[in-house]
Amino acid sequence: MGFMGSGKTSVGRELARLLGWTFRDFDDAVEAEVGRSIPEIFRERGEAFFRRAEARVGERLLSEERVVLATGGGWAAEPGRLDGLPEATLSVWLRVSAAEAVRRAGSGETERPLLAVEDPVSRARELVAEREPCYRRAGMVLDSESASPRELARTIQEYMRIRGDGENVSHAKSG
Numbered sequence: 001m002g003f004m005g006s007g008k009t010s011v012g013r014e015l016a017r018l019l020g021w022t023f024r025d026f027d028d029a030v031e032a033e034v035g036r037s038i039p040e041i042f043r044e045r046g047e048a049f050f051r052r053a054e055a056r057v058g059e060r061l062l063s064e065e066r067v068v069l070a071t072g073g074g075w076a077a078e079p080g081r082l083d084g085l086p087e088a089t090l091s092v093w094l095r096v097s098a099a100e101a102v103r104r105a106g107s108g109e110t111e112r113p114l115l116a117v118e119d120p121v122s123r124a125r126e127l128v129a130e131r132e133p134c135y136r137r138a139g140m141v142l143d144s145e146s147a148s149p150r151e152l153a154r155t156i157q158e159y160m161r162i163r164g165d166g167e168n169v170s171h172a173k174s175g
């Protein structure tokens with residue numbers, strides 16, 4: 001989890017590859033369920049509709065095992081989200097500054113409706129400040145600007161190895 005542009009998808013995909021687990025992205029799953037792109041959903045149905053779809057998709061994906069999930073940037077900031085995490089789930093906050101998030105999101109035609117405003121850096125600063133208390137509750141915090149997606153994924157993998165993550169799942173599966 002983490003703000004837009006924090007690298008959730010690239011780090012998540014790399015971590016799943018390292019672990020041999022499945023990778024799933026909340027935004028992709030919402031787009032598949034609704035049959036529209038994220039910008040279309042925001043434009044045609046509004047943010048509240050998107051948040052409900054995101055909540056449903058999140059519940060479904062969190063019930064899967066051996067899966068690396070990339071949430072949408074706003075998912076963890078909704079009340080109660082992190083309270084409902086399955087016990088064995090490791091949550092990771094990829095931390096990014098508002099300025100870097102906007103730089104990574106690019107300019108012009110944006111995939112991120114919430115940053116499609118006149119002053120995206122100020123908007124990003126407000127959202128980051130609002131959301132940080134929620135992100136901060138993650139089990140692991142990594143500065144996403146200090147390392148490449150591959151290095152970040154390796155750091156998470158190493159932390160999981162020390163915690164013994166994934167072991168219970170494989171034992172359960174092998175009976």
Ligand code: S3P
Pocket residue numbers: 002003004005008027038071072073074075111112113114
């Ligand atoms: C959002 C982040 C986006 C996407 C939607 C809303 C947010 O996901 O879910 O545009 O509220 O921060 P990414 O963080 O993957 O860009």
